[in-house]
Amino acid sequence: xxxxxxxxxxxxxxxxxxxxxxxxxxxxxxxxxxxxxxxxxxxxxxxxxxxxxxxxxxxxxxxxxxxxxxxxxxxxxxxxxxxxxxxxxxxxxxxxxxxxxxxxxxxxxxxxxxxxxxxxxxxxxxxxxxxxxxxxxxxxxxxxxxxxxxxxxxxxxxxxxxxxxxxxxxxxxxxxxxxxxxxxxxxxxxxxxxxxxxxxxxxxxxxxxxxxxxxxxxxxxxxxxxxxxxxxxxxxxxxxxxxxxxxxxxxxxxxxxxxxxxxxxxxxxxxxxxxxxxxxxxxxxxxxxxxxxxxxxxxxxxxxxxxxxxxxxxxxxxxxxxxxxxxxxxxxxxxxxxxxxxxxxxxxxxxxxxxxxxxxxxxxxxxxxxxxxxxxxxxxxxxxxxxxxxxxxxxxxxxxxxxxxxxxxxxxxxxx
Amino acid sequence: xxxxxxxxxxxxxxxxxxxxxxxxxxxxxxxxxxxxxxxxxxxxxxxxxxxxxxxxxxxxxxxxxxxxxxxxxxxxxxxxxxxxxxxxxxxxxxxxxxxxxxxxxxxxxxxxxxxxxxxxxxxxxxxxxxxxxxxxxxxxxxxxxxxxxxxxxxxxxxxxxxxxxxxxxxxxxxxxxxxxxxxxxxxxxxxxxxxxxxxxxxxxxxxxxxxxxxxxx
Numbered sequence: 001x002x003x004x005x006x007x008x009x010x011x012x013x014x015x016x017x018x019x020x021x022x023x024x025x026x027x028x029x030x031x032x033x034x035x036x037x038x039x040x041x042x043x044x045x046x047x048x049x050x051x052x053x054x055x056x057x058x059x060x061x062x063x064x065x066x067x068x069x070x071x072x073x074x075x076x077x078x079x080x081x082x083x084x085x086x087x088x089x090x091x092x093x094x095x096x097x098x099x100x101x102x103x104x105x106x107x108x109x110x111x112x113x114x115x116x117x118x119x120x121x122x123x124x125x126x127x128x129x130x131x132x133x134x135x136x137x138x139x140x141x142x143x144x145x146x147x148x149x150x151x152x153x154x155x156x157x158x159x160x161x162x163x164x165x166x167x168x169x170x171x172x173x174x175x176x177x178x179x180x181x182x183x184x185x186x187x188x189x190x191x192x193x194x195x196x197x198x199x200x201x202x203x204x205x206x207x208x209x210x211x212x213x214x215x216x217x218x219x220x221x222x223x224x225x226x227x228x229x230x231x232x233x234x235x236x237x238x239x240x241x242x243x244x245x246x247x248x249x250x251x252x253x254x255x256x257x258x259x260x261x262x263x264x265x266x267x268x269x270x271x272x273x274x275x276x277x278x279x280x281x282x283x284x285x286x287x288x289x290x291x292x293x294x295x296x297x298x299x300x301x302x303x304x305x306x307x308x309x310x311x312x313x314x315x316x317x318x319x320x321x322x323x324x325x326x327x328x329x330x331x332x333x334x335x336x337x338x339x340x341x342x343x344x345x346x347x348x349x350x351x352x353x354x355x356x357x358x359x360x361x362x363x364x365x366x367x368x369x370x371x372x373x374x375x376x377x378x379x380x381x382x383x384x385x386x387x388x389x390x391x392x393x394x395x396x397x398x399x400x401x402x403x404x405x406x407x408x409x410x411x412x413x414x415x416x
Numbered sequence: 417x418x419x420x421x422x423x424x425x426x427x428x429x430x431x432x433x434x435x436x437x438x439x440x441x442x443x444x445x446x447x448x449x450x451x452x453x454x455x456x457x458x459x460x461x462x463x464x465x466x467x468x469x470x471x472x473x474x475x476x477x478x479x480x481x482x483x484x485x486x487x488x489x490x491x492x493x494x495x496x497x498x499x500x501x502x503x504x505x506x507x508x509x510x511x512x513x514x515x516x517x518x519x520x521x522x523x524x525x526x527x528x529x530x531x532x533x534x535x536x537x538x539x540x541x542x543x544x545x546x547x548x549x550x551x552x553x554x555x556x557x558x559x560x561x562x563x564x565x566x567x568x569x570x571x572x573x574x575x576x577x578x579x580x581x582x583x584x585x586x587x588x589x590x591x592x593x594x595x596x597x598x599x600x601x602x603x604x605x606x607x608x609x610x611x612x613x614x615x616x617x618x619x620x621x622x623x624x625x626x627x628x629x630x631x632x633x
Contacts, residue, residue, distance in 0.1 A: 106518030185480035229599040402475035410428040412459025
């Protein structure tokens with residue numbers, strides 16, 4: 001089946017010939033250490049010694065070679081904007097176009113300094129900050145030709161990746177995580193002004209990007225993390241009042257300029273706001289971090305099938321680095337069963353295939369995805385009874401935000 | 417109601433609300449009125465932070481609310497610390513804390529530090545990207561009851577193992593409680609690396625560490 005037709009059916013909640021399979025975005029490609037191990041393992045003379053191209057310097061992942069993508073039957077090709085205005089500050093530190101500095105540690109970069117960090121920062125500081133020009137032609141140079149080539153000569157599903165970061169994520173990095181989190185609680189005027197500025201930058205970027213690739217791509221991708229490991233990073237109310245309206249405005253803007261599905265990425269647990277995510281115009285939610293509390297694929301499917309597609313769900317945090325090959329295969333079967341029935345699911349790793357993932361597990365994931373993802377799905381004989389049942393009322397109720405309570409009155413040691 | 421008990425109530429509310437300025441002002445007012453700094457700490461600030469921790473665990477509070485409450489508490493602690501030292505209130509223990517080598521994430525660690533200080537510990541914060549030998553040196557110097565290793569990434573949490581090994585090799589493992597934490601860390605991983613305790617967040621750390629040390633809540 002034509003890949004774009006497969007994708008069209010799946011995202012319209014119909015079954016196709018098989019579940020589509022993905023890899024290659026800024027946040028879900030392969031770490032370069034693993035990629036080297038992979039090339040050693042593949043023993044392909046054409047790939048041997050070929051220089052790897054870094055996709056995102058921060059996380060140190062690569063643009064997988066076309067041969068690698070073909071080997072794993074990847075149905076998607078990602079069109080990412082070019083990185084511009086990066087400069088080396090020190091051997092282990094670089095500065096990006098936003099003015100954020102990143103320091104290398106172990107196998108990736110983390111935020112080293114944030115340009116709008118500090119107690120003396122004001123609204124004026126936002127205005128005075130040297131913002132990148134979102135319409136800089138270098139950001140999209142060559143992308144139109146690439147997208148047109150893929151569009152006309154292949155049947156791959158084409159996705160436009162964003163300039164990396166999101167409205168909240170970029171605000172956290174530019175302001176510094178601790179400052180911005182505090183601003184969200186006690187300095188709203190500043191927090192909103194910073195996010196408004198970022199919304200303007202992202203809108204202008206997407207106009208310019210869509211002018212280049214809009215006619216060829218089927219989907220756009222936007223990352224803005226709001227989830228943490230065991231709860232959201234910000235409250236559902238903060239998300240609804242401060243973040244959702246801005247991402248929603250960006251989605252409206254993008255959809256008014258191109259006929260595309262909108263794929264939204266947030267790591268972590270986001271169960272209390274999935275309805276809000278649907279309301280803001282998201283078609284596909286990525287990556288369904290199953291290792292985070294409450295991200296239960298069985299329940300998500302039950303509650304949102306027919307209204308929201310799922311992309312990801314193959315965990316790179318607690319599963320892929322540590323499981324046996326058989327364990328990986330079982331997990332793939334489980335996610336295919338939970339999310340794939342009736343369409344609506346694209347299988348992919350939840351995040352980059354990190355330097356701690358054994359090559360054999362990565363291979364097992366894609367092998368199992370192809371073998372077990374054929375429609376009609378035939379997985380009942382593989383899965384244990386506990387993974388074949390409908391979610392219980394308790395499991396469904398656990399998805400909702402907990403009820404708020406009044407604070408307890410003060411009770412001191414001397415009152416005890 | 418006396419002004420003193422009003423202050424305790426107001427401090428409690430403003431700390432939970434994360435309002436640093438009134439918290440500092442009320443702390444100063446209490447000190448000027450001659451209130452016992454131990455009473456301000458144990459009858460208002462610590463109960464406030466315990467309530468914040470409970471609200472975080474229950475999902476009413478999130479990182480921003482918890483962070484500003486901790487910052488407000490830290491403002492009060494700046495005023496109280498010198499007095500607490502003079503008044504002979506002994507710290508309940510010393511805690512050496514650091515984010516392991518290769519990792520520079522520190523929000524979770526910093527929240528733990530403030531909660532631990534608030535609970536009466538002396539906290540020695542070694543910062544981020546802390547090498548094994550730095551932990552060892554700090555343990556030798558400060559003789560803590562407990563040490564906390566923090567890691568935010570699956571790729572950095574394996575650093576718990578050489579860090580704990582180095583502590584063992586230096587002969588410092590006995591009588592030392594080693595706690596681990598950070599987003600990807602689990603109870604199973606804690607047991608795997610041979611640590612004594614794992615806490616998913618700052619308030620659990622304080623509560624369970626105190627329980628492990630036999631200190632009443």
